[in-house]
Amino acid sequence: EVQLVETGGGLIQPGGSLRLSCAASGFTVSSNYMSWVRQAPGKGLEWVSVIYSGGSTYYADSVKGRFTISRDNSKNTLYLQMNSLRAEDTAVYYCARDEGSGSHPLALGYWGQGTLVTVSS
Amino acid sequence: QSALTQPASVSGSPGQSITISCTGTSSDVGGYNYVSWYQQHPGKAPKLMIYDVSNRPSGVSNRFSGSKSGNTASLTISGLQAEDEADYYCSSYTSSSTLEFGGGTKLTVL
Numbered sequence: 458e459v460q461l462v463e464t465g466g467g468l469i470q471p472g473g474s475l476r477l478s479c480a481a482s483g484f485t486v487s488s489n490y491m492s493w494v495r496q497a498p499g500k501g502l503e504w505v506s507v508i509y510s511g512g513s514t515y516y517a518d519s520v521k522g523r524f525t526i527s528r529d530n531s532k533n534t535l536y537l538q539m540n541s542l543r544a545e546d547t548a549v550y551y552c553a554r555d556e557g558s559g560s561h562p563l564a565l566g567y568w569g570q571g572t573l574v575t576v577s578s
Numbered sequence: 579q580s581a582l583t584q585p586a587s588v589s590g591s592p593g594q595s596i597t598i599s600c601t602g603t604s605s606d607v608g609g610y611n612y613v614s615w616y617q618q619h620p621g622k623a624p625k626l627m628i629y630d631v632s633n634r635p636s637g638v639s640n641r642f643s644g645s646k647s648g649n650t651a652s653l654t655i656s657g658l659q660a661e662d663e664a665d666y667y668c669s670s671y672t673s674s675s676t677l678e679f680g681g682g683t684k685l686t687v688l
Contacts, residue, residue: 492677494624494679501665501667501679501680501681501682502616502618502624502667502669502679502682503679504669504676504677504678504679507676507677515674515675515676516676517676551623551624556626556629556635558633558635558636560629560630560633561612561614561629561630561671563612563614563669563671563677564612564614564626564629564630565614565616565624565626565669566626566629566635568623568624568625569623570623571623
């Protein structure tokens with residue numbers, strides 16, 4: 458069974474850094490396409506970043522240069538390093554995996570439960 | 579402002595059909611057959627309902643269907659049920675190799 462468990466959220470001051478983790482089970486992170494998606498309180502979904510199985514990475518303009526997506530194959534874990542955090546980065550952050558079944562890499566078929574990041578002084 | 583435009587809300591009675599639209603541009607919806615639809619109940623993670631315009635993941639009811647014409651994609655739910663009441667989001671792959679979401683549509687089952 459595919460499972461994704463995010464950790465690392467919390468309260469952080471503006472300008473600070475935080476690293477989110479997404480522990481995966483039931484599949485191999487490095488063989489799939491893994492994304493981060495966030496949702497500000499009471500707002501809609503916003504895609505943040507993706508890492509392809511081949512290692513290519515892409516980012517939303519709103520986080521480019523501040524956030525870095527990576528993975529640790531030995532731990533089967535996905536990460537999101539967030540630097541220079543702003544109030545507008547406050548959101549629940551979800552990690553998600555591609556649906557598989559020959560779908561496009563950004564068809565997000567499996568989601569974690571999310572972790573809340575609050576950027577405030 | 580979201581890159582993909584969805585109606586803020588739609589409603590229907592049990593048993594009826596409703597359609598939610600998702601309008602983009604030739605750089606996203608119109609340029610690729612990579613539109614997905616997600617259902618999200620309050621406090622829960624999103625659930626993939628349709629991928630690659632019209633494909634249903636295993637386990638998703640065939641009451642849910644997707645289509646696309648030009649720069650507009652659509653999600654149709656037939657035989658509305660109370661449990662269909664939720665927020666629905668479309669997404670599309672873009673020419674920048676990124677993903678865009680619509681602003682979301684709140685479905686109310688009357």
